Amino acid sequence: MQEITTYLAPRRLDEALQAMADGAATVLCGGTDLAPQTESGARQYTAKLLNIRRIEGLGGIETKGDKVRIGAVTTISEIRCNPMLAEIAPVLVEAAEHFASEQIRNAASVGGNLCNASPAGDMIPPLLILDASVELACWREGAVQTRLIPLEGFFVSPGKTVKRPEELLTAVVFDRPAADFVGKFRKSGPRPALEISTVSVALGACIADGRLSNVRVAMGSVAPTPLRARHVEAALEGKPLDAATWAATIAVAVAATAEDAKPIDDVRASAWYRGHLVRVFVEEVLNEVRGN
Amino acid sequence: MEKNVTVSPIAKSTLIGQRVKKPDAPDKATGKTRYINDMVLPQMLIGKVLFAGRPHARIVRIDTSAAEKLPGVYAVLTGKDAAGLKFGFVRDNVALKDKVRCEHDEIAAVAAETEEIASRALELIKVEYEDLPGVFTPEAGALVGAPLVHDNFPGNKSLHFEFKHGDLAAAEAASDCVVDSVFRPHHVTHCCMGTSCAIADFDHNGKLTIWTQTQYPYNYKMDLAPALGLNPGDIRVMQPPVGGAFGSKLDVYPYEPIAALLARKTGRPVKVIYSREEEFKAAPTRQAAIIHMRTGCTRDGVLTFRSADVLLDNGAYTSWGPTIPVIMMRTTSGHYRVPVVDFKAQAIYTNNPYAGSFRGYGNVQTTYATAQQMDMLADMVDLDPLEFHLKNAQISGEVTPQKSFLRECALVECLETAAAASDYSRKRKAYAAARDKPGRYKKGIGLASSIHNAGGAKIHKSDGIGTILKVDDYARVTVITGASEIGQGIDAVITLIVAEELGVPVEHVTIVNNDSDIAPWDVGVHASRTTFIAGNGTRRAAQKAKAQILSAAAKMLNEPAGTLELRGGFVVRDTCGTPLIELDRLLRRMHFQNVPELVMVTDYYEPNSEPEGAKHISDHSAAYSHAVHIAEITVDTLTGEIKVDKVTVAQDVGRVINRMGLEGQIEGGIAIGLGYALSENMRIEKGMLRNPCFRDYKLITAPEMPPLDMHFIESNCAEGPYGAKGISELPTIVIAPAIANALYNATGVRIFNPPMSPETVARAIFEARQAGK
């Protein structure tokens, strides 16, 4: 078992990234995932424990032009209570609203939720339909280097992402959604409160001239990583909202879920139930988007 | 008249039925209460247990040498240190095992300076196992040639129970309708918020003091002693405040003798405390069962017979779980007027976790079956279930086939009250009519009831309680009682009764009930008995003290005997309430007179019930009670989620003693029953628990708790204190089948294998629709 020999709580990003440069730091933010995972042995500490919560500029929600930027250490509560997000990306606020308990929301960070890379990560499907990217920073050649990775390409498998050990997720960014963009999120668990999603579905689309366009559908807990449901999206792109064809549109989209969702049996739900819920939720969010 | 008494007359008043606060609540609300989990003793070591983590295996070898050498480790024990120290009803358990029979079998234990060192030491213990084929269902365990869990229990047979009454074949022939179904109540566990904990310490005379969470301190000594090779008399049981019990602490479990063995070995106090994961794996469960039940009736809706063939998953050891047929058969034979009864139950050893007692004890499982079959039969004979229930409901004075004497029976009143309050019959019809109409969300209403012992259950030789009561020179009362407080609120009941009898404020009553060397004997907190039994014991002791005080007062004040009363801290004239002397002044006079007199009385109360007996034909409780629940639900037919909108409760409580405590017991009992009905489920696969955490084992939370409309029916039990009956198990027992019946009303679907989880319900509805197409 690794002994922790160094603890750092830097105030500056460059200090943190230099400390991470050897790829041997365990990043601590809210601790809501790190604490139970290290207690249970699911995850091991490395020699260095790096607390990023004090780094200046790593928190906060801001817009610059068309870009929305949410700093990595922003808590789920901050997202939930942010009036600007409530206006421009209510789907994100809604997901934050249904995230675990208030005590967890007050501590858990959005960056942590993404890096934890759980197939059930609650903030992920709504960010996927906002076509968000994550900003990864590292220290290289004497300077802070950053790269942007589309969130869809960020996840590799449960707990694994493309982030390199020397990189720190510093922010999640997305384009301010178009005025005619509507996003909806639905999740379920065996009980309403404090659930781990059995499955979740988010759907976003622009609605113009009575048609769906730029359709984005994301799903959680139906595969090793949260995913964009490309087959469902294709089935919906350009589809009209008129009453005559709507039932058929739903049927096609629901049928397409089988191509995207490949759920498994586990202790929380069977593959059958997950597949069933995906079909139910896709229909539900489609009706909500249309009703909007 | 005492010249300086100037108080105006004190009118008669009563505390019975009022709202009295729990005396321990302020300290609990401020974090001041020191629970056993919080206790630290000087020199105390931490004990930790190595669990097998496999369901069935031979221990080939075990090497503890590295652990013993670790600095800070004081003792390492293995099976050889407990060899021969068998305990349990059938002496099939031992604190540390020489063979693995279930996942949480205790293989070794260490005592160390800190928890960290103890954990490290466990990692250094090397055990070589040879895994054995296991049995993981009672059906598999009962097969000829099945692997044996215990070599000395052939056929894996554990306990067996039977009760027959009347001619079954004739009753079947006389039945126009018979329902025949198999129910599979599942494994759930108590989830006490305070995890299991014991602290043991030996003195140099060889006497053990053990701080435990036990809810039966006196028989506990008898049960713990063989696990340590001690005389029960050499065990002192201390009961600090506990974080819940619910039946889980009604037996000895291995961590307790392990703490004692470690303490004996090290000569220091040793504390063993479970993590939540250990608690899920190693604490007892509710008994899982397979109940094949048949109930018949005539076309007029009169019950003709009920039969139950029960197979119990005993698990690896025999605790209270497989004894639940004692109550299962009372429900089978006594839930409504059943003229012919055929009950049998067989427990089969498996390599699964094993069950203890759990609030509702066997009746939760049985009522899930009987109450649904009542609903099914009503449907078959086309009667409103309310009418069907009323037709078969017992009334006061009836005796069940097992000779439970229903002296004061309020079943009819419970049924009528709950049905009227909830508008049951109208809603049931309307919802059934809407069942096959389009629409995703369906409403349903369901009625269920049950019967339960409400005055203890004489399964031991005595069901009594000892009480010592003293009143000091300041009119402060101390009640030294065998009754344990585990959160249920007997403390408030005792203070209320003493205040009622002696006319003192509830705040002037102190309870001593946490030390077996001081308090007298009691069976324990179980069987909905404590308010009934300890209430009677307290009342009788208080009345003895009162008689002594009033007799002394009459003499001193030259008042005629029998004309005085205690009210508001004074001796008063009963008729007019005129205060004659302050109680404390009188007590001092009694104490310091020429022939001194101190007020200290004792009482042993034995209820008028009969021992259970091997044939199970006896009036085993001093009272029986009924409750009716009517659940109103909304079902999402696509996701299978059930939202409980409202529960109407009508329960025969005999008489309300502490209204606030009574409400709290019913609300809390229903919450446990709701979890059982809807979400809680231990997922045990091949003997291994897959969800040992609250993340995956779902307790009911605040948003899911429905509003309750509670109606207390006061049947005035002649034997109960002030007419009260025991109340706390029925709420847990009745709610699940009420929801199941509501689910049927809403969707036409029945769930025989609880919990009615969203997935189970969604699949049942989906399959019913597929079949209907």
Added chain:
Amino acid sequence: MKSVETEIRFKLNGREVCLTVPVTMKTLTMLRDKLGMTGTKYACGEGECGACTIKLDGQTVNSCLMYAVDCDGRELVTIEGLRTPEGLNPMQQAFVDHGAIQCGFCMPGMIMQADTLVENNPNLTREEAQRGLEGNLCRCTGYTKVLDAVDAVVEAKKCCGRC
């Protein structure tokens, strides 16, 4: 698990505290084992039950998940800190008066959460209270009397505001 230790300073129930903790130690362990503040309870260690709820800079968190090092420079309030010189604070008193406490083990966390909910939203509805308490498990009470107590505190505060 060995780990380096570090010194932290913070305010606990209004008093300055300075101590050295292993960097992996959780706040719950620090409170109970290092500071003897046993009012805050362990019941799951995974943030699922809320028994360890404390207030941190005015917001509630699960102290079992929170690293003690993260207390540095911050302000903590535990159940022991709610008590006022006059005695129990209004939420504690309401829990006592309404019979919300049975075994009481979950109550320190429950009261911390309830108190903070009302502090942050004086017009808290019963539904909002139910949602706000979803991270606090109780096995005894069925939550009904807990919600009654919270309602009573909200009502009492409204009344005081008017008069």
